[in-house]
Amino acid sequence: MNATAPAVQARNTTHAPAVEARNLVKTYPGDVTALSGMEITVEAGTVFGLLGPNGAGKSTTVKILTTLARPDSGTATVAGHDVLRHPDRVRRAIGVVAQRSGADPVATGRENLRLQGRLYGLRGAALTRRVDELLERFDLADAAQRVVKGYSGGMQRRLDVALGLVHRPEVLFLDEPTTGLDPEARTAMWEEISRLAGDEGLTILLTTHYLEEADRLAERIAIVDRGRVVVEGTPDELKGELRGDAVHLELREAVGGGSGRLLRDALGGLPGVHEILIDGRRVSARADDGAAAVPALLGALERAGAAVASATVARPSLDDVYLRYAGRRFSEAEAAASADASASAAALVTAGDAR
Structure with missing residues (x-):
């Protein structure tokens, strides 16, 4: 200064x-x-x-x-x-x-x-x-x-x-x-x-x-x-840009690839449900009426062969905003940043040992 x-x-x-x-x-x-x-x-x-x-x-x-x-x-x-x-x-x-x-x-x-x-x-x-x-x-x-x-x-x-x-x-x-x-x-x-x-x-x-x-x-x-x-x-x-409620479901087993696409198709036709995201064991969606949508979501997932471990409904939060615009959850971004930092630190140590 x-x-x-x-x-x-x-x-x-x-x-x-x-x-x-x-x-x-x-x-x-x-x-x-x-x-x-x-x-x-x-x-x-x-x-x-x-x-x-x-x-x-x-x-x-x-x-x-x-x-x-x-x-x-x-x-x-x-x-x-x-x-x-x-x-x-x-x-x-x-x-x-x-x-x-x-x-x-x-x-x-x-x-x-x-x-x-x-x-x-x-x-x-x-x-x-x-x-x-x-x-x-x-x-x-x-x-x-x-x-x-x-x-x-x-x-x-x-x-x-x-x-x-x-x-x-x-x-x-x-x-x-x-x-x-x-x-x-x-x-x-x-x-x-x-x-x-x-x-x-x-x-x-x-x-x-x-x-x-x-x-x-x-x-x-x-x-x-x-x-x-x-x-x-x-x-x-x-938060107001996000219509309705946030619905988050935790599956008993992770899904991916073709199974994930089948689940997304099964949920996509449900009335009042939109912005569906499936990532491993997590299923997130927005619903015009979250409480009313949960039974329909559970039924569709069950018919598609996916067992649900838990379900939550909440009003829109900044975490939901981040999910919409960044395409991943805030916690996932934090975990990725920590992993990158650890990898960079390991690379520096390896480079130092090689000298």
Whole structure:
């Protein structure tokens, strides 16, 4: 960060988006494509969620928007500043809470905040007031003189957010802000993020792989899969596009190939049932009336020779939205990302051993 930056930045008073990215492409060695045409627009004063599994390209997008990485192609602006042409201006206008804490673990909470403030040009009484304000706001005043390595996970995360707010940024980037937190600490963080958006009119770009987190916090969501946005809208809009109820059935045995096609044909003629997806032991469909459709689905599957172990009916969720537009369940995408990460790590170890 630029140590000579002014302590308080002028707010962007134009009607231009707070964040805009167009056709971002980013690849890494080993022919790994992180972004394949990422496009997002974030209006000022809103909470915008990038929702996707690990490995979808969310963190790479944030790195580009916060000037920590350069795209292979494409353009992006933050707070009206081009991230490639004017990176210093972007850095002065943003706060960043990365996945890993940036706090000094052997310094106290107060010392961390004072150092961050000094980097942004705050001095004297103004710095003391801002540090005291943030310690109080994030319920860290009693722990201000303790070294950070003794903080709980929730306390460390609250300090990370406070550090990102010292200089009163226009745009705050929260990259997976609640990963690793227990449910109580996660709920507390959600409440604080909601207050930030509501009380200060701050623009927040949030990345998350928690469906509930995106649904609760974000005014608009871009669902990301394999380095691109597959659909965007408000949570209610996205869920409202899915007609009827979601019906999920678990078969006793997996099916595939010809058997899967026979099951799909058997279910396809049922009235009020549509968007049928069969994957191994899982059968998913949308139904105009889920409760009424379950007996017909069970009967059709039984006649086709497929035994059902369980059946559930639910109102549309973001998981259902992801399934429609990405063509796979969120949990399956997460599992695939974990497998890819493990394979990449194994390849690196093998390459190292071969040297």
